Amino acid sequence: MFFTGGDQWKVLRQNLSPMFSSKKLKNMFYLIEVCSKTITEYMRSEIQHSNVIEVRSLLAKYTMDCIGNCVFGVNTGTLGKNTDNNPFTIMGNKIFDISTYRGFKMVARAMWPSIFYSLQLKMFSEDINKFFHNLLTDVFKTRKYKESGRHDFVDLLLCWKQKDFIVGDSVSNNIKGEKSQVQIKVDDECLISQCVLLFAAGYETTATTTSFILYELAKHKDAQIRVVKEIDEYYERHEGKIEFESINEMPYLQACICETLRLYPVLGVITREVFEDYTLPTGLLLEKGTRIHIPIYHNQMNTKYFPNPEEFRPERFLGEEKKNIKPYTYLPFGEGPRMCIGMRFAKMPMVTALLAIFKDYRIETTERTPKSFDFEPRAISTQPLGGIYLKFLSRN
Numbered sequence: 001m002f003f004t005g006g007d008q009w010k011v012l013r014q015n016l017s018p019m020f021s022s023k024k025l026k027n028m029f030y031l032i033e034v035c036s037k038t039i040t041e042y043m044r045s046e047i048q049h050s051n052v053i054e055v056r057s058l059l060a061k062y063t064m065d066c067i068g069n070c071v072f073g074v075n076t077g078t079l080g081k082n083t084d085n086n087p088f089t090i091m092g093n094k095i096f097d098i099s100t101y102r103g104f105k106m107v108a109r110a111m112w113p114s115i116f117y118s119l120q121l122k123m124f125s126e127d128i129n130k131f132f133h134n135l136l137t138d139v140f141k142t143r144k145y146k147e148s149g150r151h152d153f154v155d156l157l158l159c160w161k162q163k164d165f166i167v168g169d170s171v172s173n174n175i176k177g178e179k180s181q182v183q184i185k186v187d188d189e190c191l192i193s194q195c196v197l198l199f200a201a202g203y204e205t206t207a208t209t210t211s212f213i214l215y216e217l218a219k220h221k222d223a224q225i226r227v228v229k230e231i232d233e234y235y236e237r238h239e240g241k242i243e244f245e246s247i248n249e250m251p252y253l254q255a256c257i258c259e260t261l262r263l264y265p266v267l268g269v270i271t272r273e274v275f276e277d278y279t280l281p282t283g284l285l286l287e288k289g290t291r292i293h294i295p296i297y298h299n300q301m302n303t304k305y306f307p308n309p310e311e312f313r314p315e316r317f318l319g320e321e322k323k324n325i326k327p328y329t330y331l332p333f334g335e336g337p338r339m340c341i342g343m344r345f346a347k348m349p350m351v352t353a354l355l356a357i358f359k360d361y362r363i364e365t366t367e368r369t370p371k372s373f374d375f376e377p378r379a380i381s382t383q384p385l386g387g388i389y390l391k392f393l394s395r396n
């Protein structure tokens with residue numbers, strides 16, 4: 001879906017959206033909660049070797065575990081022992097390969113999509129497709145192509161199998177005022193593509209954002225103290241349990257997530273194609289087919305919209321001050337019909353990881369922690385050059 005447009009995108013989007021309702025996410029939450037226990041155990045054992053941990057790698061393993069559990073319906077074991085040869089880690093690294101050639105393909109696809117497709121270029125290599133094909137057809141077969149009661153995305157997608165097609169509206173309906181419907185055939189390939197999409201769109205984005213949150217909280221002791229207090233109070237209210245309600249119950253923690261996404265939007269630029277000729281209020285004509293690149297990072301770091309933009313100040317996203325944010329100047333999840341479908345899902349692994357970590361530890365920077373980051377220019381998403389090393393100190 002991420003790389004499609006037109007009717008194909010619209011039908012998939014309409015049929016995937018209900019899978020991200022509060023009810024469905026709440027049903028799935030127990031799978032994330034299991035991963036929070038695994039990260040707690042993993043950290044206990046890691047800290048026996050050293051209390052300085054590279055958090056990008058830690059969060060990549062944890063997020064892989066969450067996504068594997070919810071999207072593929074399997075335990076990936078990425079937080080287990082001897083994980084260097086874990087096939088999920090290898091595939092994750094391949095998807096986010098940051099070679100110059102991949103960087104070139106990303107730019108080419110955004111700027112000249114017709115040339116990209118006429119050269120039959122592909123974003124992902126054949127072995128990635130093969131790995132997921134084998135993995136998921138096994139999962140489908142084990143479940144006999146029916147819901148298993150696990151409430152994960154595989155279950156939700158297998159509901160599509162009850163009919164041979166999924167149906168949705170044509171994109172042209174909005175313009176022509178018609179009500180024409182479009183069908184997409186549901187076969188294994190269709191189901192597998194959706195799982196791979198959710199993995200590719202959800203894994204790196206969520207893992208990197210959570211590492212940036214930890215980095216900023218390690219640098220800003222006052223903010224960390226406030227977060228820890230909010231987390232302690234949460235645990236008191238919920239008898240020490242991590243529950244679905246945690247996602248929206250801690251306003252300061254939420255503000256820290258928002259402020260981190262302002263400083264480090266996962267996609268620095270998003271692209272739209274003009275669907276119909278349109279004249280802006282300034283008189284500028286946008287011709288049909290023109291590609292518009294929206295500079296999210298630039299806007300979020302613009303002093304006009306965010307005073308002292310380099311400063312980490314979660315208060316921008318709290319109470320009355322939040323109302324000062326001008327519409328469309330803050331777009332970490334995009335906006336409009338193509339905005340991120342996984343925004344609410346992403347909060348589950350992020351908040352859960354923070355709850356699990358701050359229950360047991362305070363964090364500090366070390367001499368290896370950079371003061372600021374240069375970003376990897378060839379990566380799909382915003383990624384720091386190098387690791388993020390932080391010191392974990394037991395709270396007990």
Ligand code: HEM
Pocket residue numbers: 001002013197198199201202203205206209261265266267270271331332333334335336337338339340341342343345346
């Ligand atoms: C911190 C985490 C995340 C961030 C910052 C993020 C950000 C974004 C952004 C900026 C877009 C493009 C929106 C646009 O063009 O307007 C996007 C699209 C998308 N995201 Fe996310 N995302 C995150 C996590 C996730 C997760 C966990 C999932 C799925 C489980 C997901 C699934 C998708 C999909 C499927 C699209 C394509 C939507 C479409 O084309 O209709 N994302 N995301």
